[in-house]
Amino acid sequence: MEFETFINTLSDDNPPVSVSAYVQALWYEGKGNWEKAHDIVQDIHDRTGSWVHAYLHRKEGDNGNARYWYSMAGKSFPSVSLQQEWEAIVKALL
Helix, strand or coil, rough: CCHHHHHHHHHHHCCCCCCCCCHHHHHHHHCCHHHHHHHHHCCCCCCHHHHHHHHHHHHHHHHHHHHHHHHHHHHCCCCCCCCHHHHHHHHHHC
């Protein structure tokens, strides 16, 4: 799926069925449903899940928790805006 197509699905009621759980979490967060996004990703214990989890805690404003999850993902704490990070993660995972 292309990024622009993904963005267009944000007006839908449900995430695209063809995307991973990571991208589904980012879809829900893109619609403003942080809780649903967190519910999806909190039980995925791999580097990609940790990356999405880190972003969500950064979005929440819990930078201490975010730093932990970034380290679990093998990533450094980003210096870009939240929107830029969201887009970068979505593009990397599509």
